[in-house]
Amino acid sequence: MGHKTCFHCGLDSSSSEIIFDEKSFCCNGCKTVYEIFSVNDLTCYYDLQQAPGATPKDIEVKYNFLENAKIIEQLLEFDDGETQVISLYIPHIHCSSCIWILENLNRLNPAVSSSIVNFGKKNVRVTYNSETLSLKNLVTLLSSIGYEPFISLDDYSIGKKHIDRSLIYKLGVAGFAFGNVMFLSFPEYFQVGEFWLEQYKHLFRWLMFFFSLPVVFYSAQDYFVSAFKGLQSKILNIDVPIALGVVVLFIRSTTEIIFDVGSGFFDSLTGLIFFLLLGKFFQQKTYTFLSFERDYKSYFPIGITKISSEGNEESIQVYDIKKGDRLLIRNEELIPVDCILIKGKARIDYSFVTGESKTVSKQSGDKLFAGGKQLEGSIEVDVLKTVEQSYLTQLWSNDVFKKNKELSFTNITNSISKRFTMAILLIAFLATAYWLIFDSSKAINVFTSVLIIACPCAIALSAPFTFGNILRILGKKKFYLKNASVIEQLAKINTIIFDKTGTITANKETSISYEGSQLSIDEESLLKNTLRGSNHPLSRSLYQLLNEHDIVSLDYFEEHLGKGIEAVYNNRKIKIGSAPFIGFTSNTTTLNTTVHISSNNKYKGTFTFYNKYRKGLSKLFNNLKNNYDLVILSGDNEGEKANLKKLLPTKTKLIFNQKPEDKLEYIKYHQTEGAKVLMIGDGLNDAGALAQSDVGIAISENVNVFSPACDAILDASKFDQLHHYIKISKSAIKIIKWSFLLSFLYNIIGLYFAITGQLAPVVAAILMPLSSISIVAFTTIATNIIGRKLD
Amino acid sequence: MSVIYILLAISIVVAVGFFIAFIMAVKKGQYDDSYTPSVRMLFEDEIVKEKPNKTILTKKD
Numbered sequence: 103m104g105h106k107t108c109f110h111c112g113l114d115s116s117s118s119e120i121i122f123d124e125k126s127f128c129c130n131g132c133k134t135v136y137e138i139f140s141v142n143d144l145t146c147y148y149d150l151q152q153a154p155g156a157t158p159k160d161i162e163v164k165y166n167f168l169e170n171a172k173i174i175e176q177l178l179e180f181d182d183g184e185t186q187v188i189s190l191y192i193p194h195i196h197c198s199s200c201i202w203i204l205e206n207l208n209r210l211n212p213a214v215s216s217s218i219v220n221f222g223k224k225n226v227r228v229t230y231n232s233e234t235l236s237l238k239n240l241v242t243l244l245s246s247i248g249y250e251p252f253i254s255l256d257d258y259s260i261g262k263k264h265i266d267r268s269l270i271y272k273l274g275v276a277g278f279a280f281g282n283v284m285f286l287s288f289p290e291y292f293q294v295g296e297f298w299l300e301q302y303k304h305l306f307r308w309l310m311f312f313f314s315l316p317v318v319f320y321s322a323q324d325y326f327v328s329a330f331k332g333l334q335s336k337i338l339n340i341d342v343p344i345a346l347g348v349v350v351l352f353i354r355s356t357t358e359i360i361f362d363v364g365s366g367f368f369d370s371l372t373g374l375i376f377f378l379l380l381g382k383f384f385q386q387k388t389y390t391f392l393s394f395e396r397d398y399k400s401y402f403p404i405g406i407t408k409i410s411s412e413g414n415e416e417s418i419q420v421y422d423i424k425k426g427d428r429l430l431i432r433n434e435e436l437i438p439v440d441c442i443l444i445k446g447k448a449r450i451d452y453s454f455v456t457g458e459s460k461t462v463s464k465q466s467g468d469k470l471f472a473g474g475k476q477l478e479g480s481i482e483v484d485v486l487k488t489v490e491q492s493y494l495t496q497l498w499s500n501d502v503f504k505k506n507k508e509l510s511f512t513n514i515t516n517s518i519s520k521r522f523t524m525a526i527l528l529i530a531f532l533a534t535a536y537w538l539i540f541d542s543s544k545a546i547n548v549f550t551s552v553l554i555i556a557c558p559c560a561i562a563l564s565a566p567f568t569f570g571n572i573l574r575i576l577g578k579k580k581f582y583l584k585n586a587s588v589i590e591q592l593a594k595i596n597t598i599i600f601d602k603t604g605t606i607t608a609n610k611e612t613s614i615s616y617e618g619s620q621l622s623i624d625e626e627s628l629l630k631n632t633l634r635g636s637n638h639p640l641s642r643s644l645y646q647l648l649n650e651h652d653i654v655s656l657d658y659f660e661e662h663l664g665k666g667i668e669a670v671y672n673n674r675k676i677k678i679g680s681a682p683f684i685g686f687t688s689n690t691t692t693l694n695t696t697v698h699i700s701s702n703n704k705y706k707g708t709f710t711f712y713n714k715y716r717k718g719l720s721k722l723f724n725n726l727k728n729n730y731d732l733v734i735l736s737g738d739n740e741g742e743k744a745n746l747k748k749l750l751p752t753k754t755k756l757i758f759n760q761k762p763e764d765k766l767e768y769i770k771y772h773q774t775e776g777a778k779v780l781m782i783g784d785g786l787n788d789a790g791a792l793a794q795s796d797v798g799i800a801i802s803e804n805v806n807v808f809s810p811a812c813d814a815i816l817d818a819s820k821f822d823q824l825h826h827y828i829k830i831s832k833s834a835i836k837i838i839k840w841s842f843l844l845s846f847l848y849n850i851i852g853l854y855f856a857i858t859g860q861l862a863p864v865v866a867a868i869l870m871p872l873s874s875i876s877i878v879a880f881t882t883i884a885t886n887i888i889g890r891k892l893d
Numbered sequence: 894m895s896v897i898y899i900l901l902a903i904s905i906v907v908a909v910g911f912f913i914a915f916i917m918a919v920k921k922g923q924y925d926d927s928y929t930p931s932v933r934m935l936f937e938d939e940i941v942k943e944k945p946n947k948t949i950l951t952k953k954d
Contacts, residue, residue: 198932205933221929270919278912282905302897309901 110136111248112153135247139203142210147203154199156248165245165253167405167417168238177237177253177404179227185215186232190251192244195224204249211235211243253404269386273379276321279313280372286310290365291864307359310368318352322375340519340562343526347557348375354550367554370866374559377874381566385573385586402438402489406431409482420489427485437474439485440492443467446481450474513590514838515565519558526556533857544859551861555852560845560873564838568881572834575889580817581827588813591797592831594778598726599769599791601783602736602746605801606719608818613714614647618699618707625701627651628676632669635659640697641667641678644709666697676701712745718822720749725825727751731777735760735768737787766790782824783810826892837884841877848873 108115109125110132120127123140127133135155139145147154167173180187194200200219204226207217213235217228230240244251286306289299322345329345332338348371355366407430408418415430420438423429428444431437437450448464452474461477464470470483472492530552537545569586576583583589600606621629631654633645658670666679677684677700684700697709723732733755734746740758747756760768769779769791781788781795784802789810792798800812801821816824852869855861918924 198935201929201932202936205936219929219933220926221932222926267919267924270924271916274912274915274919278908278915282908305901309905 107153108132109148110153110155112155131248138210138247144203144206144209147199150202151197151199154197156194156250165238165241166407166415167403167419168236168241170405170417170419173405173417173419174237181232184231184233185229186237187227187229188237188240189225189227190241190244190253191223191225192249192251193224194249195219195221195226200249203247207243210247211240214240254402269379269383272321272324273376273383276317276372276376276379279317279321280369280376283310283313283368283372286313287365287369287863287867291867303365304359304362307365307368310366311356311359314352314355314368314372317372317375318348321379322348325375325378337516338520338523339516340558343519343523343556343558344378344562347553347559350550350553351557354554365863367863367866369863370554370870373867373871374557377559377871378562381563381570381878385566385570403436406435406438423485423488425485425488429483429485430480431476431483432480433476433478435476437470437472437476437483438492439472439489440487441470441483441485443470444482444484446479448476448481449478451477513565513587514835515562518561518842522558522561526552529556529853529857537859541859547861548857548859551856551859552853555856555861555866555869556849557870558845558849559870560848560877561842563874563877564841564845564881567878568834568837568841568885571882571885572830572889575885575892576827576830579823579827579892580820581823582815584813588797589831589834591778591813592780592828593835595730595780595797595828597731597733597772597777598780599733599735599782599795601765601781601788601791602734602742603738604784605782605788606715606734606821608714608716608803613712614644615710615712616707617710618705621699621701621706624674625676625706627654628669628671628674628701629678629699631656631671632659632667632676632678635661635667635669640711643711644697674702677703712742715749716818716821722822722824723750723754727753731755733757735765735791737761737765762787762790766794769794780828782816783812823892830888830892833888834885837881837888840884841880844880845873845877848876 106115106126107113108128110127113128115126115128120130120133122133122136125136127136132155139147175181178186178188192200192204195204201221204219205217207228208214211230213231215229215231217226219226228240235243241251241253286309289296289306290303325341325345325348328339328341332342351367351371351374355368355371358364358366402420404420405417406420406423408416408423409428409430410416411428423439429439429441443464443466445466448468448470449461450464450470451461452471462474469486472487472489530549533552534545534549537548566586569589572589573583573586626648630645630648630651633641633648634653635656654671656669656671658668660668662668662679662683665683666677668675668677670676678697681696681698684698684705685703686698686700686705696711699706699709726732732751732753734750734757736756736758737760738758743756743758746754750756757768765788769781773779773794773796779795780797780799781791782799782801783789783792784800788798788800792800792810792812797814798812799814799816800810801816801818803818816827848869852861852866852873855865855869
């Protein structure tokens with residue numbers, strides 16, 4: 103059988119026999135999407151990018167909550183009764199084909215009047231006529247072509263979000279003024295005593311004054327605010343000397359033109375602020391499609407089905423759930439509240455909450471906790487607690503989630519700024535004192551000159567440009583940082599704590615071993631054919647493992663929920679499932695997941711599922727062991743302890759059975775002992791630990807989907823590169839220290855002019871941009887060199 | 894030489910004009926998404942391929 107891939111989604115399609123239009127598809131879903139596109143003449147979707155699609159999922163009832171007017175009202179950006187506008191987050195957006203098809207939605211449904219994709223944010227803004235197309239139908243339409251929007255409790259008031267564009271405005275104003283002032287002050291640089299220039303220089307100077315007004319009072323206001331706040335809390339942050347420099351520059355320049363003693367330093371003033379804002383803008387690189395602030399709200403659905411006392415189904419908001427309500431939880435739905443199981447069999451995946459990968463079976467009357475995902479059929483439950491009071495959500499009332507990590511530590515620039523500011527003030531006063539004795543007419547000139555030339559523009563630029571560039575380099579390597587301060591924190595780390603399930607193990611892959619008597623060819627063929635009919639995740643992984651066999655149609659097949667499968671073919675009976683189901687009493691209790699097999703009521707053997715560890719795990723730990731304390735902190739049982747001991751360096755601490763709060767407390771305790779903790783986790787159960795640690799990294803197989811609140815998101819495929827990333831952050835700190843040294847050199851040159859009382863505007867106008875630009879060039883080149891070492 | 898007043902006035906008017914254009918562009922959200930438009934402009938050619946007699950089919954039962 104030749105290897106074929108699905109024309110729509112690119113998955114392997116050699117085992118399916120779906121051929122349409124001479125193209126092969128992996129499933130009917132993909133074929134249907136192709137049909138829709140080809141009938142509507144939208145096939146250039148496939149010309150732009152090969153196999154761009156995603157398999158559509160069956161979602162008929164999933165979006166029933168979009169019929170609830172109150173929920174719709176919260177989601178919409180605009181609504182005048184007829185035209186509605188909504189922004190939908192679609193994780194699948196990944197290529198130009200996606201943009202093309204989503205912007206041509208009106209050809210699939212004419213009620214859509216416009217749809218605009220924002221690729222960076224992975225969302226689409228759809229304007230549609232609500233009289234002919236309801237929101238639910240729009241979402242269903244998107245899902246049917248494989249672009250299922252992700253709507254969570256987080257979106258609840260999305261329509262009212264305000265975009266902050268003030269930095270762009272400030273930068274624009276500063277740039278505009280800088281250019282014009284530079285232009286107007288040009289004649290004065292050459293000090294030509296030309297008659298007409300003499301005539302008009304007053305006009306030029308006053309024009310410069312007016313251009314610099316918005317720069318000082320609007321563009322620079324953040325620096326004044328920050329300096330003021332710093333002084334209030336008795337911290338000499340870097341914005342103090344900057345604000346001081348700006349004020350002195352402005353006052354001295356203004357007095358100079360009023361008393362006609364000189365042309366002032368308006369060019370340096372506007373240039374300074376322009377460069378500073380440019381640095382800020384550069385550092386402000388954010389990954390708009392990632393969210394670092396997620397809490398349980400991003401996981402939870404907005405609506406849920408309530409069964410009224412008359413037995414009618416009704417979609418209600420999650421926040422409207424009251425104690426005592428009867429809810430219907432469908433297959434694959436998340437349980438939003440603590441409740442009691444009333445009807446149906448529950449098989450719940452609690453990996454979000456506990457990190458434990460094994461699913462739990464529950465009988466009616468058992469208590470279910472919020473955050474679990476139902477995996478088998480639908481169940482009915484009675485609500486015990488509301489959303490805010492449920493077990494899982496209470497984790498978020500812990501204080502760590504309110505603390506702002508960024509504010510609680512002194513960054514490298516501010517720690518140098520304290521000594522720098524002191525030194526500058528000292529020099530300024532000493533120089534003034536000297537001139538007061540020898541030539542008091544120059545004293546005030548020298549005092550202001552020192553403050554002007556010492557304005558730490560280059561120092562303030564070092565960190566933003568270095569970190570901004572590092573942020574970009576790491577982003578390209580699929581390590582996404584929340585902001586620049588994470589790099590500094592990362593460089594200080596001395597303890598690394600790993601979660602187990604999903605962090606050092608791969609979520610999707612398991613390794614399976616078989617113990618027992620050898621299966622005959624017939625038995626193996628029957629086993630494979632039986633597993634083919636089952637959708638249970640364990641059946642699927644086992645099916646993948648077994649050798650290829652001819653497809654036969656079974657005489658009898660039955661799947662017993664939560665127990666196992668039974669099948670008959672040619673008078674041979676096979677039973678696959680849990681030990682009690684096949685009538686085998688296991689004498690060795692193993693903590694790992696097992697599947698037992700019996701053939702013709704005779705016990706054959708056991709398949710044991712082991713976690714598969716990520717590629718390069720031992721290598722990574724060996725690379726890290728010399729410099730860091732390593733800990734594995736797992737919510738799982740001890741089933742893997744022996745296995746892990748073999749894999750990891752001997753000094754790695756292994757701690758099991760940790761609840762989310764235990765993990766948080768463990769980190770807190772070690773921090774009080776001076777540990778700088780890097781926590782690497784994946785699930786909601788690590789959320790507390792990620793927030794408490796100095797740096798919390800969430801590891802994710804698909805960065806677009808889920809990750810708890812954290813400081814950085816690491817793509818799972820780059821897990822074995824972690825030690826390189828930590829090394830880079832250390833090099834970044836080194837680069838910054840070197841560029842501080844460089845800018846001190848410029849300051850010494852500048853101070854020479856200032857102290858000797860010969861600081862002319864043209865010197866300032868050359869020295870300031872020169873120092874800033876050379877710092878930017880130095881940091882950019884240096885970071886690119888260390889970035890190149892990464893591959 | 895008083896013509897310089899006129900020249901200055903003109904140059905400032907032009908500069909302010911561009912400045913206002915910039916502010917308006919920011920306000921309209923042109924700087925919010927700096928990637929998608931670069932892809933979108935390449936689509937123009939494909940969309941012309943449209944046939945006029947197509948029927949509209951949506952996946953609704």
